[in-house]
Amino acid sequence: MARRKSVRKTKAGSNALNEIPITVRVNGVEYKNTVQPRLLLIHYLRDVLGLTGSHIGCDTSNCGACTVLMKDVWGGEWRAVKSCTFYAFQANGKEILTIEGLARDGELHPLQKAFWEHHGLQCGYCTPGMIMAALGLLLMNPNPTVEEIRKGISGNLCRCTGYINIIKAIDAAAKEMSAKGVKV
Amino acid sequence: MIPKSFEYFEPKTLSEVVGFLKKHKENAKVLAGGHSLIPMMKLRLAAPQYIINLEPLRKSLSYIKVGGKSIRIGALVRHAEIEHSQILKRELPILPAAAEWIGDMQVRNMGTIGGSVAHSDPASDWPVVMLSLNAVFTLYSGKKRKVPASKFFIGPFTTAIKPYEVLTEIEIPRLPKRHGWSWKKFERKAGDFATVNVATLILPKDGHIGSASIAVGSVHYRPYRVTEGERLLKGAKPDLELVERVAESAASMAEPTSDLRGSAEYKRHVTKVFVKRSLIEAIERANLNLR
Ligand SMILES: Cc1cc2nc3c(=O)[nH]c(=O)nc-3n(C[C@H](O)[C@H](O)[C@H](O)COP(=O)(O)OP(=O)(O)OC[C@H]3O[C@@H](n4cnc5c(N)ncnc54)[C@H](O)[C@@H]3O)c2cc1C
Ligand code: FES
Ligand code: FES
Numbered sequence: 001m002a003r004r005k006s007v008r009k010t011k012a013g014s015n016a017l018n019e020i021p022i023t024v025r026v027n028g029v030e031y032k033n034t035v036q037p038r039l040l041l042i043h044y045l046r047d048v049l050g051l052t053g054s055h056i057g058c059d060t061s062n063c064g065a066c067t068v069l070m071k072d073v074w075g076g077e078w079r080a081v082k083s084c085t086f087y088a089f090q091a092n093g094k095e096i097l098t099i100e101g102l103a104r105d106g107e108l109h110p111l112q113k114a115f116w117e118h119h120g121l122q123c124g125y126c127t128p129g130m131i132m133a134a135l136g137l138l139l140m141n142p143n144p145t146v147e148e149i150r151k152g153i154s155g156n157l158c159r160c161t162g163y164i165n166i167i168k169a170i171d172a173a174a175k176e177m178s179a180k181g182v183k184v
Numbered sequence: 185m186i187p188k189s190f191e192y193f194e195p196k197t198l199s200e201v202v203g204f205l206k207k208h209k210e211n212a213k214v215l216a217g218g219h220s221l222i223p224m225m226k227l228r229l230a231a232p233q234y235i236i237n238l239e240p241l242r243k244s245l246s247y248i249k250v251g252g253k254s255i256r257i258g259a260l261v262r263h264a265e266i267e268h269s270q271i272l273k274r275e276l277p278i279l280p281a282a283a284e285w286i287g288d289m290q291v292r293n294m295g296t297i298g299g300s301v302a303h304s305d306p307a308s309d310w311p312v313v314m315l316s317l318n319a320v321f322t323l324y325s326g327k328k329r330k331v332p333a334s335k336f337f338i339g340p341f342t343t344a345i346k347p348y349e350v351l352t353e354i355e356i357p358r359l360p361k362r363h364g365w366s367w368k369k370f371e372r373k374a375g376d377f378a379t380v381n382v383a384t385l386i387l388p389k390d391g392h393i394g395s396a397s398i399a400v401g402s403v404h405y406r407p408y409r410v411t412e413g414e415r416l417l418k419g420a421k422p423d424l425e426l427v428e429r430v431a432e433s434a435a436s437m438a439e440p441t442s443d444l445r446g447s448a449e450y451k452r453h454v455t456k457v458f459v460k461r462s463l464i465e466a467i468e469r470a471n472l473n474l475r
Pocket of ligand 2: 055056057058059063064065067082083084085
């Protein structure tokens with residue numbers, strides 16, 4: 001990981017860069033770093049910023065453990081994306097929300113509470129990605145049917161729970177969030 | 185998995201992209217949604233020396249415009265934007281219906297229609313839909329050139345796009361409001377690429393089939409049109425026997441490979457089954473009687 005401030009142009013003299021300055025807002029905090037082009041967003045979050053809540057499961061875009069929310073992907077709203085399939089430079093100028101940014105003033109987010117209450121986790125490895133995907137889904141569709149919840153989290157794998165309690169938790173959280181008008 | 189080191193180019197204009205591509209040819213690759221290119225780079229199946237980020241051009245290359253005789257879609261429009269587009273749900277419902285079954289929510293939030301057709305995985309979804317709709321692709325290299333879908337998809341991961349060209353727009357001829365359509369994607373497990381995928385469009389005419397278009401993917405080295413079947417359908421009053429013949433003709437054109445998703449024989453069988461289901465659905469949606 002390059003941390004030098006200077007930005008080197010490459011030998012080819014083609015205006016291509018070996019190091020890219022980026023500014024990213026994560027959970028409301030602004031970070032400025034210089035990153036290698038090949039640095040993946042998940043590694044930036046975990047290794048550079050120390051935000052290890054987002055996990056690496058498959059590392060092949062399949063399991064969703066690395067899911068975070070990002071603004072300005074399309075349509076202005078927060079969208080769930082897989083940060084293992086994303087270069088850090090693609091996040092330049094964008095806002096990101098990770099699992100660490102959900103609780104407010106020591107109070108768990110309705111989704112976190114619902115996962116706890118409905119036993120929506122066992123080992124917990126998939127949970128951060130599962131919750132961020134669920135939030136991404138609820139922001140697009142605040143009152144999903146059970147079928148829509150199932151489809152919405154089809155990009156997230158859980159090897160422990162068998163999904164039933166995860167679906168119950170998301171359903172319960174959706175109802176609480178609509179009732180209380182909770183957005184993010 | 186860590187991709188091989190590469191250098192980064194951030195263009196301000198499309199001309200800068202083309203200039204850079206002309207200089208570095210195959211050594212440079214444009215990055216759209218990254219949902220084919222990044223996995224390939226992580227597996228080191230691709231190791232371009234330069235990556236050109238198209239994101240700075242998002243404003244000018246991301247639009248859905250319906251007007252006159254065509255629907256025009258910018259290359260950087262994401263799958264999810266098509267899935268949730270209200271105007272497309274009314275105008276050309278096969279597009280949102282197909283988008284909905286690409287990968288998963290996160291993949292659809294990033295992947296672009298332009299990236300998908302440029303990548304041209306023989307098991308991907310947009311190429312099949314585009315072929316059924318007679319889409320036309322605009323390629324830019326300082327000047328514009330238009331290539332119809334029938335000449336665009338050349339083979340696995342191979343299209344008419346030259347190394348120094350950028351796909352900028354997809355133009356789809358508008359269909360009359362009352363058309364029948366069907367998108368059938370058969371996947372082995374949720375979010376998978378298709379085992380077989382079929383796009384069918386029917387234009388009804390006085391209780392008959394005026395014309396039909398059927399495209400099939402994933403069971404051949406590139407998506408194909410069921411030309412003989414389309415000819416049989418033209419002007420016909422559809423019945424189940426005709427549907428059966430068209431489906432057989434579609435399956436006989438397939439040259440699938442045996443892999444994790446099934447043997448060649450099995451895939452030819454599901455091709456027939458899914459063309460049949462697709463055709464029946466499109467005929468019903470066209471409000472035609474199926475005898
Ligand atoms: C887990 C997973 C599941 C998936 N499931 C499906 C599925 O079910 N069906 C399906 O169809 N696809 C599926 N995909 C692929 C996905 O749709 C990709 O988004 C798409 O194939 C590529 O689009 P992109 O914008 O991500 O392109 P990128 O990955 O950025 O680029 C792909 C290629 O196209 C080139 N390119 C991109 N844009 C342009 C342009 N404008 N002009 C010229 N060249 C260009 C790039 O240089 C690169 O070679 C899946 C992907 C993943 C990771
Ligand atoms: S780590 Fe599995 S999808 Fe990203
Ligand atoms: S709780 Fe263990 S993987 Fe989901």
